[in-house]
Amino acid sequence: MKQEVILCQNLTKELSEVLKNSSHDRVFILTDTHTHELCLPQLETIPEIQKAIHIIIEAEDVHKTIETLAFVWQALSTQGATRHSLLLNLGGGMVTDLGGFAAATFKRGIDYINIPTTLLAMVDAAVGGKTGINFNGLKNEVGAFAPALSVWLETEFLRTLDHTNFFSGYAEMLKHGLISNTEHWAELLRFNTESIDYAALKTLVGTSVQVKERIVEEDPKEHGIRKALNLGHTIGHAFESLALAENRPVLHGYAVAWGIVCELYLSHIKVGFPKDKMRQTIQFIKENYGVFTIDCKKYEQLYELMLHDKKNCAQTINFTLLKDIGEICIDQTADKETIFEVLDFYRECMGC
Numbered sequence: 272m273k274q275e276v277i278l279c280q281n282l283t284k285e286l287s288e289v290l291k292n293s294s295h296d297r298v299f300i301l302t303d304t305h306t307h308e309l310c311l312p313q314l315e316t317i318p319e320i321q322k323a324i325h326i327i328i329e330a331e332d333v334h335k336t337i338e339t340l341a342f343v344w345q346a347l348s349t350q351g352a353t354r355h356s357l358l359l360n361l362g363g364g365m366v367t368d369l370g371g372f373a374a375a376t377f378k379r380g381i382d383y384i385n386i387p388t389t390l391l392a393m394v395d396a397a398v399g400g401k402t403g404i405n406f407n408g409l410k411n412e413v414g415a416f417a418p419a420l421s422v423w424l425e426t427e428f429l430r431t432l433d434h435t436n437f438f439s440g441y442a443e444m445l446k447h448g449l450i451s452n453t454e455h456w457a458e459l460l461r462f463n464t465e466s467i468d469y470a471a472l473k474t475l476v477g478t479s480v481q482v483k484e485r486i487v488e489e490d491p492k493e494h495g496i497r498k499a500l501n502l503g504h505t506i507g508h509a510f511e512s513l514a515l516a517e518n519r520p521v522l523h524g525y526a527v528a529w530g531i532v533c534e535l536y537l538s539h540i541k542v543g544f545p546k547d548k549m550r551q552t553i554q555f556i557k558e559n560y561g562v563f564t565i566d567c568k569k570y571e572q573l574y575e576l577m578l579h580d581k582k583n584c585a586q587t588i589n590f591t592l593l594k595d596i597g598e599i600c601i602d603q604t605a606d607k608e609t610i611f612e613v614l615d616f617y618r619e620c621m622g623c
């Protein structure tokens with residue numbers, strides 16, 4: 272089923288039209304404590320939102336748990352949700368992932384709409400039908416592929432996004448640039464991130480999300496080309512997990528950006544990704560993301576974390592690499608020695 276992604280001109284007006292004509296018997300709206308306070312007021316002129324039943328959960332990834340999920344099921348169940356009800360998820364990736372999974376499982380599945388409020392959720396998490404929760408200490412360990420009825424992108428929400436959350440989302444956009452075409456990649460590197468032109472950002476978000484949509488449409492369940500979206504994530508996830516284990520957590524997109532540094536170098540040595548484009552991308556990442564420091568004593572631990580990533584089977588580590596921008600090589604592997612060489616390169620070029 273193709274998921275409709277709408278780049279809104281005016282969310283309130285357009286969503287109001289759709290809800291007015293919808294045949295759902297009840298509308299539920301899921302927010303976290305932040306989006307309830309900061310984003311929901313912008314939708315409150317919509318009559319169907321005024322009548323909607325509110326479900327409010329705690330913000331942040333630490334609450335993407337079975338307990339929060341049960342709380343949402345409970346709220347749906349006790350407040351009369353039926354198989355013909357609609358759940359609106361208003362928030363970042365935590366709300367859209369957990370809300371999507373609640374909708375996918377409640378009464379074996381009810382309709383849901385995502386209204387992402389962060390850049391990361393707009394270009395990645397809320398689009399493409401991956402839903403889920405963290406479980407047993409592992410991120411997104413339990414979930415389902417369950418596309419939203421539609422995803423509404425209102426970039427006006429981004430005006431209040433803080434610097435680090437902006438760059439966290441921008442890393443996934445850089446990834447979309449690298450896996451699509453040189454023109455899109457170059458405009459992302461040129462974009463003035465110090466003084467954001469929100470109209471230009473909206474156009475970039477539209478282009479970025481189309482890259483993901485095209486790939487997901489071709490391979491919704493990640494049997495093949497959807498693995499392109501994992502560029503930067505094999506080593507990025509290991510950085511993210513190490514950071515968490517060492518009590519110095521980093522935002523997902525930052526870990527992905529540092530993962531991209533490593534995986535472009537791996538692309539260069541294994542499949543010939545051009546050095547100049549690798550250098551330009553790394554320069555942008557160094558300037559905007561700083562560095563996650565590691566020393567060589569961490570290599571074994573990072574390697575173990577890569578082996579245990581759910582994308583891998585048995586003793587091989589799976590990478591998505593690039594021959595050039597837009598020239599994707601999925602299902603690539605690298606041995607331990609090569610991965611350690613990549614980590615040496617990362618430390619040298621990032622200066623740690």
Ligand code: GLY
Nearest residue numbers: 395399401497500
């Ligand atoms: N975030 C990668 C994917 O949706 O496949």
